[in-house]
Amino acid sequence: MRRVPWTQHSLAAPVLGVVGIILFLAVWEVASRTGLVNPRFFPPASDVLVRLGTDLVSASFWTSVGQTMTSWIIGLTISAVAATAIGFLIGGSNFLRKATHTTIEFLRPIPSVALIPLAVLLFGVSIESALLLIVYASFWQILIQVLYGTADVDSVAMDTARSYGLGWWARVRHVVWPTTLPYLITGLRLAAAVALVLAITAELVIGTPGIGKQIELNRSGGSVVAMYSLVLATGIIGVIINMVMRFIEKRVLRWHASVRKDVAV
Amino acid sequence: MSLLKRFAYFVGLPVVLLILWWALTIGNTNFFVPKPLHLFEIFGDVWFGERMMRDVLPSIGRILIGIVVSIIAGVVLGILIGSVRVLRMLMEPALEFLRAIPPPVIIPVFALVMGINDQMRIAVIVFGCIWPVLLNTIEGVRAVDSVLNDTCAVYGIKGGARLRHLVLRAASPQIMTGVRQSISIGLILMVISEMLGSASSGLGHTIVQFQRTFAVPEMWTGIILLGLLGVALSLIFQFTEKRVLRWYHGLREVDR
Numbered sequence: 001m002r003r004v005p006w007t008q009h010s011l012a013a014p015v016l017g018v019v020g021i022i023l024f025l026a027v028w029e030v031a032s033r034t035g036l037v038n039p040r041f042f043p044p045a046s047d048v049l050v051r052l053g054t055d056l057v058s059a060s061f062w063t064s065v066g067q068t069m070t071s072w073i074i075g076l077t078i079s080a081v082a083a084t085a086i087g088f089l090i091g092g093s094n095f096l097r098k099a100t101h102t103t104i105e106f107l108r109p110i111p112s113v114a115l116i117p118l119a120v121l122l123f124g125v126s127i128e129s130a131l132l133l134i135v136y137a138s139f140w141q142i143l144i145q146v147l148y149g150t151a152d153v154d155s156v157a158m159d160t161a162r163s164y165g166l167g168w169w170a171r172v173r174h175v176v177w178p179t180t181l182p183y184l185i186t187g188l189r190l191a192a193a194v195a196l197v198l199a200i201t202a203e204l205v206i207g208t209p210g211i212g213k214q215i216e217l218n219r220s221g222g223s224v225v226a227m228y229s230l231v232l233a234t235g236i237i238g239v240i241i242n243m244v245m246r247f248i249e250k251r252v253l254r255w256h257a258s259v260r261k262d263v264a265v
Numbered sequence: 266m267s268l269l270k271r272f273a274y275f276v277g278l279p280v281v282l283l284i285l286w287w288a289l290t291i292g293n294t295n296f297f298v299p300k301p302l303h304l305f306e307i308f309g310d311v312w313f314g315e316r317m318m319r320d321v322l323p324s325i326g327r328i329l330i331g332i333v334v335s336i337i338a339g340v341v342l343g344i345l346i347g348s349v350r351v352l353r354m355l356m357e358p359a360l361e362f363l364r365a366i367p368p369p370v371i372i373p374v375f376a377l378v379m380g381i382n383d384q385m386r387i388a389v390i391v392f393g394c395i396w397p398v399l400l401n402t403i404e405g406v407r408a409v410d411s412v413l414n415d416t417c418a419v420y421g422i423k424g425g426a427r428l429r430h431l432v433l434r435a436a437s438p439q440i441m442t443g444v445r446q447s448i449s450i451g452l453i454l455m456v457i458s459e460m461l462g463s464a465s466s467g468l469g470h471t472i473v474q475f476q477r478t479f480a481v482p483e484m485w486t487g488i489i490l491l492g493l494l495g496v497a498l499s500l501i502f503q504f505t506e507k508r509v510l511r512w513y514h515g516l517r518e519v520d521r
Contacts, residue, residue, distance in 0.1 A: 007350050012354060013354050016351065016354035017357060017358035017359075019355060020354075020355040020356050020357070020358060021358055021359050021362070023355070024359045038378075041377055041378045042378070098274045099274055099277055099278050101274070101275075102278065102279055103279055103282065105496075105499075106492070106496055107492075108499075109449070109452075109496050109499040110491065110495050110496070111449070111452040111456055111491055111492075111495050113453050113457050114472070114487075114495075115488065116460065116473070117472050117473055117475065117476030117484050117487075118476075118484070118488065121297065121476060121481070193365075197368065197369060197450075198453075201369045201457055204370065204372065204373070204457070205457050205461070212369070212370065215370055215373050216373055219374075219376065224377065227373060227374070227377075228374070230370075231366060231370050231371070231374060234366055235362050235363070235365050236365075237365075238364075238366055239361065239362055239365040241365075242365055
């Protein structure tokens with residue numbers, strides 16, 4: 001019998017991953033304690049983790065998290081609804097698809113941070129400023145995916161639906177929607193990450209309330225440990241968002257793949 | 266489709282939108298609403314003078330250096346980590362965490378450590394842009410087709426030749442996906458790293474200056490210029506991708 005290498009073991013990946021994170025923290029700790037890097041700028045990992053621990057039980061921390069996540073979810077919802085509706089509209093018509101192509105390809109790469117001055121003039125430091133940036137950035141991510149999805153609709157399935165006398169709405173509901181859903185979810189996952197980046201950006205640069213603003217305040221106030229603790233917190237939020245979106249995606253794709261298998265058989 | 270029809274589709278909607286913009290703002294005296302003809306007139310004066318050397322070119326330089334450094338470092342590290350199984354398992358969660366940190370929060374950190382200068386801005390761009398390239402390269406290297414791998418081993422292809430003809434080739438579609446994500450992140454970081462600090466230069470700095478002094482039409486030309494820069498980078502990317510991945514797109518066509 002051939003010996004299975006230990007890295008193939010099912011526990012190897014999680015264990016090694018945890019070891020990796022511990023090693024990373026250890027290097028950080030030692031480098032700071034021994035003065036290899038300036039501890040004034042790079043406080044030891046243990047200090048930052050302790051601070052993160054006290055943050056996690058403080059009300060003001062959760063208020064900031066709440067503010068950031070509020071603009072995140074509102075922005076993401078607006079762009080998801082708008083992009084899905086517009087995507088189905090454009091994707092459903094060959095004429096619209098061709099006519100809007102250049103306009104979309106021009107507007108899409110415009111970095112939404114270019115709108116920061118406009119947001120400040122229009123809305124100041126209120127949440128609308130953050131929403132403008134978030135919606136602009138995540139809208140295109142979802143729209144493009146929905147357009148890919150609607151282009152992927154099987155023409156035989158569409159013709160079949162037509163000859164069985166399915167109306168416009170029934171075709172959208174039973175043919176276009178199931179094909180597009182996986183694409184839409186991919187778009188949502190990408191948009192969720194982008195929306196977090198833009199929410200934090202608005203807080204850092206414009207000063208809309210949230211974690212980003214606290215980070216900037218701690219930097220200018222010289223509370224370095226608190227700043228690093230919040231940076232770690234944003235990373236944790238990012239990881240959680242990724243995990244949730246992957247979970248949703250996996251469920252949807254599992255369903256999708258099973259449907260596809262039935263069709264193939 | 267005839268060439269004329271294609272052309273009509275290509276410019277039709279943009280022209281209609283421009284005319285609408287022009288018509289709707291013609292009698293408008295609102296200070297915040299930009300007029301297309303006016304923007305067109307002042308665009309040259311605002312950007313093609315002294316600001317070209319002081320702001321526009323340095324900004325472009327920063328983002329290009331940042332992206333090139335991230336691609337090289339990301340691909341080299343990615344091949345290393347992707348080829349060594351233990352290393353990959355050890356580092357993947359830590360890397361996923363670093364990637365999940367929204368890159369803009371790194372700006373205050375780097376500003377504190379390095380001060381507000383060009384090196385800091387390039388470092389910020391690299392920090393944001395490296396993760397998509399690195400993680401996609403790792404994934405691409407890991408997923409090299411095992412038959413191709415064995416074939417290379419049987420024919421004694423190893424070292425540099427194996428790297429060039431097998432590993433890099435096989436990973437290139439994934440790497441290009443990473444590069445595309447990097448470019449949009451890089452652009453965001455370039456702009457906002459220039460917005461911090463009072464005595465800086467660059468596109469981001471200039472448009473915020475315009476906004477603070479209520480030079481609204483000038484601000485709009487800055488937004489348009491950033492848009493053009495985004496479009497230009499995306500066109501360069503699409504052109505490169507088409508060349509690099511010509512074999513791959515061809516393969517997919519055949520598969521269909």
